[in-house]
Amino acid sequence: MKYLFLTYLSVFTLLSVHAQKEKMPYQNETLPINERVEDLLPRMSLEEKVAQMRIFHANIGVKSDEKGRLELSDRVIEKLKLGIAGIKNPGEHISPLAAAKLNNELQKYIIKSNRWGIPALFVTESYNGVDAEGCTKFGRPITSAASFNPELVHRVWDVVGKEARLRGMHMCHSPEADIVRDPRFGRMSEAFGEDTYLTTQMVVNAIKGVQGDYEGLGNGTHIGAVAKHFAGYGQVLGGSNFAAIEISPRTLIDEVYPPFEAAVKEARTLGIMASHGDLNGVASHGNPELLTGVLRDQWSFDGYVVSDSNDIARLYYFMKVAESPEAAALMGLVAGIDIDLYAEDSYAYLPEMVKKDPSIEKMIDRSVKRVLRTKMILGLFDNPYIDIKKVEKEVRSKASLALAQEADLESIILLKNEGNTLPLQKSNQKIALMGPLLNEDTKAAFESVAGKSTTFIADKGFELTDQNKGVPNLLHTDEATIEKMVGLAKESDVTILFLGGDEFTSKEAFFNNALGDRATIDPVGAQDELLMKVKALGKPVIVVLKHRRTLSINTISKEADAILDGWDLSELGDSSLAKIIFGEVSPSGKSPVTIPRSIGQMPFHYSMKEINFKKGYLFIENGPIYPFGHGLSYGKFEYDNITLSNKTITPTSEITVSATLTNTGKMKAKEVVQMYLKDEIGSVTRPDKELKGFQKIELSPGESKTVSFTITPKMLEFTGVTMEKILEAGDYTVMIGTSSKDGITTKFRLEK
Numbered sequence: 001m002k003y004l005f006l007t008y009l010s011v012f013t014l015l016s017v018h019a020q021k022e023k024m025p026y027q028n029e030t031l032p033i034n035e036r037v038e039d040l041l042p043r044m045s046l047e048e049k050v051a052q053m054r055i056f057h058a059n060i061g062v063k064s065d066e067k068g069r070l071e072l073s074d075r076v077i078e079k080l081k082l083g084i085a086g087i088k089n090p091g092e093h094i095s096p097l098a099a100a101k102l103n104n105e106l107q108k109y110i111i112k113s114n115r116w117g118i119p120a121l122f123v124t125e126s127y128n129g130v131d132a133e134g135c136t137k138f139g140r141p142i143t144s145a146a147s148f149n150p151e152l153v154h155r156v157w158d159v160v161g162k163e164a165r166l167r168g169m170h171m172c173h174s175p176e177a178d179i180v181r182d183p184r185f186g187r188m189s190e191a192f193g194e195d196t197y198l199t200t201q202m203v204v205n206a207i208k209g210v211q212g213d214y215e216g217l218g219n220g221t222h223i224g225a226v227a228k229h230f231a232g233y234g235q236v237l238g239g240s241n242f243a244a245i246e247i248s249p250r251t252l253i254d255e256v257y258p259p260f261e262a263a264v265k266e267a268r269t270l271g272i273m274a275s276h277g278d279l280n281g282v283a284s285h286g287n288p289e290l291l292t293g294v295l296r297d298q299w300s301f302d303g304y305v306v307s308d309s310n311d312i313a314r315l316y317y318f319m320k321v322a323e324s325p326e327a328a329a330l331m332g333l334v335a336g337i338d339i340d341l342y343a344e345d346s347y348a349y350l351p352e353m354v355k356k357d358p359s360i361e362k363m364i365d366r367s368v369k370r371v372l373r374t375k376m377i378l379g380l381f382d383n384p385y386i387d388i389k390k391v392e393k394e395v396r397s398k399a400s401l402a403l404a405q406e407a408d409l410e411s412i413i414l415l416k417n418e419g420n421t422l423p424l425q426k427s428n429q430k431i432a433l434m435g436p437l438l439n440e441d442t443k444a445a446f447e448s449v450a451g452k453s454t455t456f457i458a459d460k461g462f463e464l465t466d467q468n469k470g471v472p473n474l475l476h477t478d479e480a481t482i483e484k485m486v487g488l489a490k491e492s493d494v495t496i497l498f499l500g501g502d503e504f505t506s507k508e509a510f511f512n513n514a515l516g517d518r519a520t521i522d523p524v525g526a527q528d529e530l531l532m533k534v535k536a537l538g539k540p541v542i543v544v545l546k547h548r549r550t551l552s553i554n555t556i557s558k559e560a561d562a563i564l565d566g567w568d569l570s571e572l573g574d575s576s577l578a579k580i581i582f583g584e585v586s587p588s589g590k591s592p593v594t595i596p597r598s599i600g601q602m603p604f605h606y607s608m609k610e611i612n613f614k615k616g617y618l619f620i621e622n623g624p625i626y627p628f629g630h631g632l633s634y635g636k637f638e639y640d641n642i643t644l645s646n647k648t649i650t651p652t653s654e655i656t657v658s659a660t661l662t663n664t665g666k667m668k669a670k671e672v673v674q675m676y677l678k679d680e681i682g683s684v685t686r687p688d689k690e691l692k693g694f695q696k697i698e699l700s701p702g703e704s705k706t707v708s709f710t711i712t713p714k715m716l717e718f719t720g721v722t723m724e725k726i727l728e729a730g731d732y733t734v735m736i737g738t739s740s741k742d743g744i745t746t747k748f749r750l751e752k
Contacts, residue, residue, distance in 0.1 A: 027117075029382040036381070037372045041365060043116060049361075049368045050350045051082035051114075055123065055306070055341050058090040062106060068098060070105040083114035085339050085371050086121030086171065092132040096167040096395040099132065100386040103168025107384050118372070119380040124223075126157075126174040126210070127190055128568070129404075130164045136400040137571035139407055140548065141175060141202070145192040145592040146567060146631075147410040148672040149696050150205040156407055157209030159400045161222035164210075166391050170378050171224045173273055173306070175206040177259035178229055181605045183550035183593070184239025186507050186516030189568055191234055193592030194605040194628065197691045200259040203227065207267035214268050218379045224270030226306060227263040231290060232256050233275040240517050241509035242318075245277040250684065250719045252279075255607075257294070264301045270374055272305050274337060283319045285311045286328075291336035304370040306339040307332065310511070313346040318511075326353055330360070338367035401572065408576035410670070410696075413565040413589035414632040421540050421562040423583025423634060424494065426450050432489045433458040434534075435498035436525065437546040442498070442574045449578035457492065461485045464525045465504045470514045472504040477526035482533060489534045496581070497534065499527045499556065500547035507548070521552045521599050528555040535559045544577055550593050557625050565591070586634035586669035588696065590739070595626040606740040610688040629691070629739035635669025635699065638662045642736055642744045649750050651713050651727050658708040659736040659744060663699035670698045675709045676740060678733040680747075683721055689733075689740065707736070716750055727752065 025031060026040035041049075061073025072080075090106055091099030103122055111117045125131045129138040136159060138144070144153050157175075164172060176191040179199055192202040207225040208214075216222030231252065236243040247256060263269045274291060275284040284290060285307055295301045312332035315322045322328035329346045330353065340347035354360045375381060414422070424431075433442055433456055443458040450456070462481050465472035489495040505524055507516035522528075532555065535541050543560040545553070548568055556563060564587065566577060580587050596604045597620055603612075606628040616622035638661070645656040661673055675693035679686040693709040711734065713727055720726040729752045737743015 027381065033373055033376045036376055037369050040116060040118075040372060041369060044368070046351050046354055046361065046364070048082050048114065048116070049364050050347060051079075052085045052118065052368045052371045053339055053347050053350070053364070054084060055086040055088055055121075055339055056084070057088045057342060058092070062087060062090050064091075064094065064098065064102045068101060070102060070109065072109070080110055080113045083116070083118045084110065084120050086123050088123045088341075089132070090122050091167065092124070095134045096132075096163070097388070097391045099167040100388055100391045104385045104388070107168070111384065119375060119384045121170045121375060121378075121380075122168055123171045123173060124164050124169045126160050126164070126172050128570070129160055130167070130169070130172075132164075132167060134396060135163045135167070136396045136404055138404050139411055139570045139573070140189045140568040141192050141206070142180075142189045142592055143411050143567040143569060144407055145198060145202050146413055146565075146589040147407060148198070148590050148694050149410050150201045152407055152410060153202050154205040154209040155403060157206040158212065158222075159403060161210035161212055161216060163395045163400070164223045165221055166386060166395050168386050169223050170380065171226060171271060172210060173226045173228060174210075175203055175225065175227060176229065176234070177203045177227045177263055178232075178234030179256055179259070180234040180593075181603055182235060182239040183521045183602075184518050184599065185234065185236060186241065186509055186518070186549065187234075188506065188550065189548035194594060195592070195607065195691050196255045196258050198592060198694075200262045203259045204262050204267045207263055207269050211268070211270070217270070217377050220379050220383055224374065224378060225263075225267070226271035226273050227260060227269045228273035229275040229308060230260055230272050230284070230295065231275055232279050233277055236277055242276055242511065245275070245279050247280065249280075249723060253719045253723075261299055264295070264299045270303045270377065272301065272303065273308055274305060274311065276308050276311055278319065283315055283321050285337060286315050286319075286321060286331035286335050288335045296336065302370070304338040304367070304374055305336055307337050307341045307343075309341050310343045310346075312337060312340050313343040325349060329353065333360070333363050333367070338370050404570035405572040405576050408566075408569045408573055409579065409585045411567070411569070411589045412576065412580055412587050413591055413630075414587040415563040415565050415591070415626055415630065416557065416560060417632050418561045421542060422564075422581060424581055426454060426582055428453050429493040430455045430457070430491065432456075432492035432495040433498070434461055434485050434488065434495065435530065436460060436462055436464050436527065437498035437500050437502060437544070439574055445574035446578045449575060449584065450582055457488055459485055459488055461530070462526065464502060467504050474524055482526060482530055485530060486533045486537070489539070490537055492539070494540045494542065495534050496542045496544060497531060497560075498544045498546060499523060499531070500545040500551060501549065502546070503548065505548075518549070519599075521550060521596075523551050523553065523556070531555060531559050542581065550595055552596055552598055553625060554597055565589070583634065583667070586667055587631065588633060588670035588672065590629050590631035590672045590674075591626055592628070594624045594628045596624050597621060607687045607690050609685045611685055613688060627739050627741040629672070629674050630741070631672070631739070633669045633671060634665065634667045635663045635671070635701070636665030637669075637671045637699075637738060638664050639737055639744050642746045644734075644746055644748055647748050649711060649713065649716075649748060651752060654713070655711050655748060656708050657711060657734050657736065657746070658706050660704055661697055661699065661707050662704040663701055666701050668698065668700045670696055671738065672696050673707045674737055674739065674743070676735045676737075676743070677711070677715060678735070679716070679718070679728075680731040680733060682718065682728060682730070684718070686718070689735065691740070709736070711748070713750075
């Protein structure tokens with residue numbers, strides 16, 4: 001393969017020639033964006049337009065040589081002659097500084113290589129911060145959801161936006177606005193949990209943060225968000241990636257759509273990604289009712305819609321709803337998809353298709369306008385390059401690392417604390433740190449927090465899988481390994497077991513040669529056996545859970561003296577866990593999911609219809625292990641004195657509900673005060689209850705505070721028999737409490 005090497009001199013020469021050209025209206029940054037777009041579009045050839053509707057991955061030939069110079073494959077050189085909508089992940093495996101330099105060179109080349117100097121979008125993703133080398137690693141989205149702190153999420157994603165822009169990125173295919181309710185699904189941790197309201201608050205703040213409250217886009221400090229996967233993707237049948245999605249129209253409107261609607265209307269997301277799947281039999285990538293009717297006609301979305309990986313082409317060869325690749329391309333275009341991600345057998349056919357049917361070009365123009373508009377909003381026509389001097393100073397800064405730990409400390413959930421096992425004292429004792437989720441630096445992190453008076457011994461013991469990235473296999477753990485670990489626990493005063501799952505037991509099941517979903521949700525391998533044998537020693541056992549999907553932790557819940565649930569924390573996660581274990585900070589996380597006893601209970605989210613809770617199952621205890629919103633504290637919180645400003649609400653009025661929260665414990669702590677509403681009688685069957693508000697409150701020992709929530713008519717709306725949003729007169733119960741199960745209640749009435 002031949003490669004092109006660009007020198008700084010050649011780039012400078014090319015840019016000098018380009019600069020001598022007279023500016024055209026679309027290059028005039030003082031003109032309104034729409035005028036600039038309307039000036040540029042008619043100048044472009046059909047082939048140039050279609051190029052602005054395609055994104056390719058940098059792994060087909062964008063890299064730097066041993067001296068850091070841009071190196072392009074012949075394939076990439078050919079693609080860039082006409083320009084391109086964007087490139088996914090250029091420079092993802094090199095340092096932020098090296099990536100910034102590479103992406104500046106790449107952008108210069110792209111601008112010069114196409115006739116109109118149209119820059120490209122460089123695109124990343126964000127699951128643990130920017131998914132690229134050398135950036136701050138934050139906890140995963142579902143971890144941050146456990147914080148129940150939207151302002152904190154905003155600050156985290158603000159850093160994500162800044163760090164991504166500094167390495168030369170412009171958009172991220174994140175956050176996920178999906179509702180995840182099936183823990184068999186391997187991508188569960190990429191979203192914000194099972195609840196519509198919680199997910200909406202987190203998604204809105206993630207988008208506002210990563211986009212710099214929108215102002216950061218044009219200022220060149222932040223990147224654009226692409227909320228995904230529209231719609232229903234988190235609820236594939238059987239939890240199996242690429243399976244069908246069947247969600248009732250009422251549930252779609254009332255529970256699945258709201259995070260996306262808020263992403264568009266409130267957070268002003270620049271992009272939306274369509275769902276891999278179908279929706280009640282209609283492939284999402286070929287669904288004009290969804291991508292145009294709902295998204296644009298109802299919600300007035302004016303950004304671009306991007307396909308998921310190769311999914312327009314898959315309308316033909318996978319979904320089998322199109323007769324040919326060309327028919328699939330037309331179906332995606334008609335539905336409203338503006339950018340084709342990766343495929344060589346979809347929108348690539350559009351120029352030839354226009355020759356046969358010229359009317360198609362109007363839809364192409366529509367999509368290209370959206371892409372060009374996005375690039376202008378981001379300021380790429382006017383300031384397409386990164387200030388290299390800022391990169392090393394501002395990426396992965398001390399402040400960002402401190403924020404990562406702050407987010408950890410607010411997200412860790414204390415599920416159980418029998419006999420006040422936690423916090424541990426920093427005293428003369430020997431503690432065993434063991435289990436398959438133990439990291440190499442866990443012992444050092446604990447030693448730095450506990451000090452010299454506490455002795456630690458550490459032994460990972462065994463791996464859960466062979467760590468095959470495609471289809472991992474479970475490993476057998478022999479008895480000798482277990483007995484060795486039990487021996488270490490016997491020598492110790494306390495044992496902390498690091499259990500759960502990792503990136504190999506819960507992951508994305510890519511289209512080809514990969515599995516990531518599970519048929520059961522019990523902890524894999526010898527984890528329960530290890531716990532039982534250590535517990536039999538009669539010494540305190542603390543379990544730290546690390547995982548990326550909800551697990552049915554029956555044995556852990558029964559046998560452990562204390563359980564801390566960390567999901568997937570930041571790069572400082574072990575230090576954060578140690579700070580909580582030794583009482584430097586009280587845990588304040590709340591579970592963003594219902595924790596079931598068995599996969600057989602699914603679906604099992606707390607907000608199911610009331611009638612779903614009528615029956616339990618034979619031979620299993622009724623209810624979840626832990627309810628949605630559950631999380632204990634080192635403080636002790638009591639709720640009382642719930643009052644309403646008025647016992648009646650109307651379609652044009654609001655009422656306030658208040659309760660007194662008191663910390664009767666001995667430690668300063670934070671509590672997430674949750675408000676749930678229940679419609680007692682409805683014209684359609686209604687949820688058992690729905691979260692409609694929460695506040696995180698910090699109280700010192702003995703301190704009390706009145707916590708108030710405003711109840712609005714909007715909170716009481718639902719989709720009625722005629723599939724229209726309605727308000728119905730009747731009685732409602734409001735609960736304020738510590739979880740979806742425990743709280744104090746009062747009633748009010750809606751009168752019309």
